[in-house]
Amino acid sequence: MKQATIIGSGLVGSLWAIYLNKAGYKVNLLERRPDMRKNPISAGKSINLAISYRGWKALDSIGAGDIIRKSAIPMYGRTVHHPDGTCSFQTYGINNQAIYSVSRGEINSVLMDLAESSGNTELYFDSYCTGIDMNKNIAYFEHNNNGVKFDIKSDVIFATDGAFSSVRYNSMQKMDRFSYSQNYIDDGYKEIILPANADGSYKLDKNSLHIWPRGRFMLIALPNPEGSFTCTLFMPFEGHKYCFNNLKTKHDVIALFREMFSDFYDLMPEIAETWDEHPISSLAIIRCFPWHFNQTVLMGDAAHATVPFYGQGMNAGFEDCTVLFGLMEKFGDDWKACFEAYEKLRKPNGDAVQDLSLQNYLIMRDKVNDPNFILQQKVEKRIHELYPDLYLPLYSMVSFSDIEYHTALEQGKKQDAEMKSFIEKHQITASMKDEQIDKIIHKALGKEILV
Ligand SMILES: Cc1cc2nc3c(=O)[nH]c(=O)nc-3n(C[C@H](O)[C@H](O)[C@H](O)COP(=O)(O)OP(=O)(O)OC[C@H]3O[C@@H](n4cnc5c(N)ncnc54)[C@H](O)[C@@H]3O)c2cc1C
Structure with a gap:
């Protein structure tokens, strides 16, 4: 059997182990x-994450989608929490489209179970890979507990x-000629658990992703x-009035939450007591x-x-699997052809998902509060509702389709400019009635032109 x-x-x-088992690999x-299924270890990075179309597509193709769906919580849009304590809701898509909050640990465990149950995946834990001999296809490991070194040769x-x-x-x-860059952004993150009410109910609407955008920083919550x-x-x-390095005491934490996230503070007055339960972690973009x-x-x-x-990090990684499996179906075990095609196809998408991720930080922490952005989103969504075959907003391309990320990024830039011109040309304002806006859209899009 191929190894x-x-x-x-x-x-x-x-x-990927499940895909390879399907392809006949041991x-x-x-x-x-x-x-992690036997030891209550931290799942690492984030306790839960958002899965969208690309992730579901991969999970469905190996039969894991319905298992994960049982506990996945749909988030139909973002609830924006304003500084004055009021909230507004912005839908993500149309016809109840949603991204889903899922447990990182649960997805990982389900996938490991499925891989193991195939009978053709052998899992080794506490086994740290120290390097690869890429000429001989040998991977070298050291066991964490006893320091024993071992290696595995495979195809x-x-x-x-x-x-x-x-x-x-x-x-x-x-x-x-291996190119590599690692860039940390100026911001870090800290997780905070907002507990359920005493009766187990949610303290916030469970079907949205909550955001407290505050310009240079933000708080988000997933159910x-x-x-x-x-x-x-x-x-x-560092370097800003509100920054992690300025949060030195419980008093500083309370002051930040009282001032900037007062509605959140009311839900969790014990915030300072739990502050040290999770570390402050950094964030980087790595290209190679x-x-x-x-x-x-x-x-x-x-x-x-x-x-x-x-x-999109996990979603993009899952899509790597979908794409590489498709190439295996085309090229069989010709790994040279497979890998050359894979990196040619996926590298521009890896770059684009990184650019899109950075771009969306600005949107989440700042623009969702901007009246021009809100108006533009409203018009875009309406065009998409009325003419779904003609117009797909950037968010939908990324989250509700498998249009290549780099195409979405380029198309998104073009559409952004077109939409700004459209709003300006037709003097569309926030105070206009929906019917008025619809009329303008029909007039323009009926002729299949936006501007
Ligand atoms: C705060 C945060 C929130 C996120 N939210 C989302 C989200 O909502 N949606 C989304 O799609 N993505 C999200 N992501 C991104 C997502 O977490 C990653 O893209 C995803 O985990 C990548 O999966 P991976 O298997 O490639 O890497 P990882 O999940 O990091 O897995 C790598 C594995 O390799 C093991 N390992 C490492 N070194 C060795 C070694 N030398 N030998 C043996 N084993 C080793 C690690 O222990 C780990 O188990 C988020 C990331 C962060 C940081």
Whole structure:
């Protein structure tokens, strides 16, 4: 039987093992951490995350979608919490389209279970990959508990060991003409758990992603199945009035929340007591190329780690699997052809999802409060509702379709300029009645032209 080694049984590695089993491979899946299904370890990065079309497409294709759907919570739009305590709601799509809040640990566990149940995936935990011999297809490991070193030779090696991939660092970065960049953004993040009410009910509407946009920083909240919300405060580390380095005492934390997030503070007056339960973490964008040498290839965050503001990192990693599996169907075991086609197809999309993620941070922390942005979104959504075949807003391209990310990015820029001209040309204002706006849209789009 053909043998494959996967380094890292995170979200992408576990999913990819299932795809490889389908393709007739015997898989060794090695993970540096203990088995998260048996040990209550932190799932890392974020407790829950948003899954959208691309993620569901991959999960459905290996039969995991319906298992995850049972506990996934639809978020139909964003609830914006204004500084004065009022809220407004902005839908994400049309016809009840939603992104879904899911547990990182649950998806990962379900995928590991499915991979194991195929009978053709062997999982090794506490096994840290120290490097790869990319000429001989040998992966080297060290056991965390006893320091025992071992190696595995296989036909092909997949590095799904995340943003700080040791395969990339220890092996690929030593190769000639391997390009690499790692850029930290000025902001970090801290998670905060907003508990359920005493009766288990939610303290906020559970079917939306909550945002407290405050210009240079923001707080967001995503629902969890048992009534709590995982909230994340994104904020500069330093150099601003509101920054992590200025939050030195409980008093500082309380003062920030009272002043900037007063409605949240009312829901969680114990915020300062729980402040130290989660660390302050940093965020980076990592670009590299090529993504393969011989029979070793990078996938997911190891290839294109991004900042989390579009909720697309996992979705993009899952799409890597969908695309690579499609190429395997075309090229069979010709890994050279597969990997060349894969990196050619996916690198522009990795770059684009990173650009889109950065762009969406500005939107989330600031623009969602801007009346011009709100008007433009309203008009765009209406055009999309009335002419769904003619017009797809950028958010829908990214979250509700599998249009390539780089196409979405380019099309989004073009549409943004067109939409601004359209609003200006037709003097559309926020005070106009919906019927008036519809009339203008029909007049222009009936002729299939926007401007
Ligand atoms: C705060 C935050 C919020 C996010 N929210 C979203 C969201 O809403 N939606 C979304 O789509 N994405 C989101 N993301 C991005 C998402 O978390 C990542 O894109 C995703 O986890 C990538 O999966 P991966 O399998 O490539 O890497 P990882 O999930 O990082 O998995 C890598 C695995 O490899 C293991 N490993 C590492 N080094 C070694 C080694 N040397 N040997 C063996 N094993 C190793 C690790 O322990 C880990 O299990 C978010 C990220 C952050 C930081």
